[in-house]
Structures are given as C-alpha cells and as structure tokens.
Amino acid sequence: MNNVVAIEQQATQQQVIQMLKPLLEEGCITQSQLAKEIGNSGAVISQYLKGNYGGDVDAVTEKLSHWLNMRKTRNSQIVAPGFVETQTAKQILNALNYAHAAELISVVFGASGVGKSTTCRQYINSNNNCWMITASPAVSGIGECLYEIALELGMDDAPKRKGSLSRAIKRRLTGTGGLLIVDEADHLDYPSLEALRILQEQTGIGMVLVGNNRVYSQLTGGRRNEDFARLFSRVSKKVGIHKAKxxxxxxxxxxxxxxxxxxxxxxxxxxxxxxxxxxxxxxxxxxxxxxxxxxxxxxxxxxxxxxxxxxxxxx
CATH class of the missing domain: 1.10.8 (Helicase, Ruva Protein; domain 3)
Incomplete structure (x- = not known):
C-alpha cells in the first residue's frame, strides 16, 4: 500500500469516527449494539474507534459507512402517528379488558390488517402483568407454545420437558391477576389450545386468543363434538372483525x-x-x-x- 492510499484510508476512518462519536456520547447507540448491527464484535469497534485496530480497517470502515447511511435514510422517514384508537381498536380493547378483569378467555378473530396485534401491544403497554406470545408454524405444538410463554415471563432457565415446564409456568402465573395474549393463535393445534385452557383455569389469569377466522374454527373443530364443546364453552367473549370500518x-x-x-x-x-x-x-x-x-x-x-x-x- 503506497503512502497516498494509506493517508486516504486513515482520513476516511477518522471521518467515520468523528461521525460516530457524538452518537455514542449522546447515548443514541452503544458500542455493543453498533457492533451487533454491523456484524462485528464489541472489541473490534472499540479498537477501531481508538485507531489501533490491527485487522481489516477498510472492511470495518465500509460497514460503518453503510450503517451511517442507513441511519440517515431512516431519520429522513416521516414518523407515523402513535397508536390510533379506531372503532375496531376499541372493540379489541374491550375484549382484552373484559378477559383481564373477569379472568376468563376471549377470542378476537377475523381479517388481517385491522389492527389486532397493534392494539394488543398497546394494551400491554398500558397495563400491568400482561404478556403476549406469537404462535407460528414453528410454535404450534404444546412444548413450543409453553416455552414461548416461559420466555415471555422471563423464565430463561425454564425446563424443557413439557410436564415440568407446565408446572413451572403455572407457579409463575398463579396469583398474578395477569393477562396472557396469544397472537396468531390460528397456528395452534387442538392439544395446544387445550393446554392453554387448562393453564387458564388453573392459574385464574385472563387469556385472549387472537388470529384470523381459522382460530374460531379451531375452537369448534368445524363441529360441536364433546371435546371441542368443552373448549369452546370456556370462551366467554367472541369478537369477530371481518373488515376495516x-x-x-x-x-x-x-x-x-x-x-x-x-x-x-x-x-x-x-x-x-x-x-x-x-x-x-x-x-x-x-x-x-x-x-x-x-x-x-x-x-x-x-x-x-x-x-x-x-x-x-x-x-
């Protein structure tokens, strides 16, 4: 590397460092978070900022330049209004509040994109002892569902076996007067829904199952046989939202x-x-x-x- 190129690279590095320093000093981002966002270790960022990184300086400079450009782009975006309490949102909030206060099960189902998940998050932010998990094809069975609940409850050392996990969650939830929201509940199979029903009855918390129209058919099994009737009869409030108003x-x-x-x-x-x-x-x-x-x-x-x-x- 000739001296001219080396000087240019050092100048570019110093320019990047000078742009990053105010962001770090003002607490806009930490070194560890910055390292995570560009895919390097915290030690690399620390050494780079001090000017004594012994690795590929150009590669780190390029990554940090891309990060700064993306931050500028994000900051140029218009900030959308906060939570808007629409008529549909009020319906959902009422269902959540009812399940929470009455310590019963509610189901909110219907069209996608009408604000179900957003409204649930707003409720959680405004109330104590409220938790929310999101089911998915990977989180559809009893074990996966229970483990998601444990993580949401902060039980990072929760046991993996279903029986022990269920008992640990039961102990954690009992007496909290809380509310558990299960979003995308249409992904859950019948045994998982039954496990949630039993958990709700044993702990006395409120519970709300949220999803598309399939979550409603999951509760009935498309028929009212004895098994599904046992589950469906526990649902105290059913809110169907089929389009935006x-x-x-x-x-x-x-x-x-x-x-x-x-x-x-x-x-x-x-x-x-x-x-x-x-x-x-x-x-x-x-x-x-x-x-x-x-x-x-x-x-x-x-x-x-x-x-x-x-x-x-x-x-």
Missing part, C-alpha cells in the same frame, strides 16, 4: 391530518383491499415522505403515487 379510516386520516375529501375517499378504497389498515398505514408513510420532500400536505395524488409504488395501480 369507515370510522377506522376516518380516525387514521384525522391522525395524519388529512382533510382533503378526495384523499379520504381514496383511503377508504385502499382499506377495503386485503391488508386493510396495515396497508393503509404503509401507503400513508410513503405518501408523507413524498409530501415532506416537496413541501406540501398529503393529497389524493400523493396517495395514488405511493400506492402505485407499493402495490400497483388503483382505480
């Missing part, structure tokens, strides 16, 4: 300060498509970024442009 769209439009009626009409059409309010918020975030770039309010034209970029044309 016009009032939901109006509440979101108000939160984004959109008063233009043609724009609001277009938002309603977008919310009627699969993905409902989730897609609507994604479109609005992009439209807001576009609006910020040209110094104007979100209007129908920008919403159309954002929608085309994200999903395709809308008539």
């Amino acid at each position: 016009q009032n939901d769209v109006n509440a979101i439009a108000n939160a984004w300060q959109i008063s233009d009626q043609p724009a609001r009409n277009l938002l309603q059409k977008i919310a009627e498509r699969p993905g409902a309010l989730r897609n609507l918020n994604q479109v609005l975030r992009l439209a807001a970024t576009m609006a910020n770039g040209v110094g104007k309010a979100i209007d129908e034209a920008l919403i159309k442009q954002a929608f085309r970029e994200l999903e395709g044309d809308v008539q």
Whole structure:
C-alpha cells in the first residue's frame, strides 16, 4: 500500500469516527449494539474507534459507512402517528379488558390488517402483568407454545420437558391477576389450545386468543363434538372483525391530518383491499415522505403515487 492510499484510508476512518462519536456520547447507540448491527464484535469497534485496530480497517470502515447511511435514510422517514384508537381498536380493547378483569378467555378473530396485534401491544403497554406470545408454524405444538410463554415471563432457565415446564409456568402465573395474549393463535393445534385452557383455569389469569377466522374454527373443530364443546364453552367473549370500518379510516386520516375529501375517499378504497389498515398505514408513510420532500400536505395524488409504488395501480 503506497503512502497516498494509506493517508486516504486513515482520513476516511477518522471521518467515520468523528461521525460516530457524538452518537455514542449522546447515548443514541452503544458500542455493543453498533457492533451487533454491523456484524462485528464489541472489541473490534472499540479498537477501531481508538485507531489501533490491527485487522481489516477498510472492511470495518465500509460497514460503518453503510450503517451511517442507513441511519440517515431512516431519520429522513416521516414518523407515523402513535397508536390510533379506531372503532375496531376499541372493540379489541374491550375484549382484552373484559378477559383481564373477569379472568376468563376471549377470542378476537377475523381479517388481517385491522389492527389486532397493534392494539394488543398497546394494551400491554398500558397495563400491568400482561404478556403476549406469537404462535407460528414453528410454535404450534404444546412444548413450543409453553416455552414461548416461559420466555415471555422471563423464565430463561425454564425446563424443557413439557410436564415440568407446565408446572413451572403455572407457579409463575398463579396469583398474578395477569393477562396472557396469544397472537396468531390460528397456528395452534387442538392439544395446544387445550393446554392453554387448562393453564387458564388453573392459574385464574385472563387469556385472549387472537388470529384470523381459522382460530374460531379451531375452537369448534368445524363441529360441536364433546371435546371441542368443552373448549369452546370456556370462551366467554367472541369478537369477530371481518373488515376495516369507515370510522377506522376516518380516525387514521384525522391522525395524519388529512382533510382533503378526495384523499379520504381514496383511503377508504385502499382499506377495503386485503391488508386493510396495515396497508393503509404503509401507503400513508410513503405518501408523507413524498409530501415532506416537496413541501406540501398529503393529497389524493400523493396517495395514488405511493400506492402505485407499493402495490400497483388503483382505480
């Protein structure tokens, strides 16, 4: 390496270090988190920042430059409004509150993208002793489901065997007066649902099963035989939400300060498509970024442009 190249590399390294130092000093990020986000060890970052890293300095400089560029891009994005209490959100919150207070089981089921998961997280943030797990194809059996609950409860040393795990969770939950939310519960098989029912009865906590329409059919088995009736009869409140409501769209439009009626009409059409309010918020975030770039309010034209970029044309 000739001296000119070496000087240029050192200058680039110093420039990156000078950009990182204020972020680290102000607590925007820690060295360990920075190392994790670029895929290096904390020791590498520490040595690099001190200017005495003996490894491939150029490779670390490149990674950190990419990280800084991505941070700049993220900061340029418009911050969406916080939780919007739509009419549908109120329905879900009522179901959660009822199950929590009455220490019973509720089920919230229906269309995707209407705010079920977001509303559940909002409830957890606003209440004590509330926990939420998310089922999946990998977390569908009894053992996996119970272990997810244990991790959510902070039981990092929980036993792996189902019997011991179940008893440990029971001891942890009994007397808490808490609420356990199981999102994407449509992935759970019948034995897992039965295990949750028994856990709820033994501990006296509230429980809410959240998912698509399949979670409802899972509770009935498509029929009312004795086994499924035993489970279904324990569900005290059933809330079916099959599409986004016009009032939901109006509440979101108000939160984004959109008063233009043609724009609001277009938002309603977008919310009627699969993905409902989730897609609507994604479109609005992009439209807001576009609006910020040209110094104007979100209007129908920008919403159309954002929608085309994200999903395709809308008539």
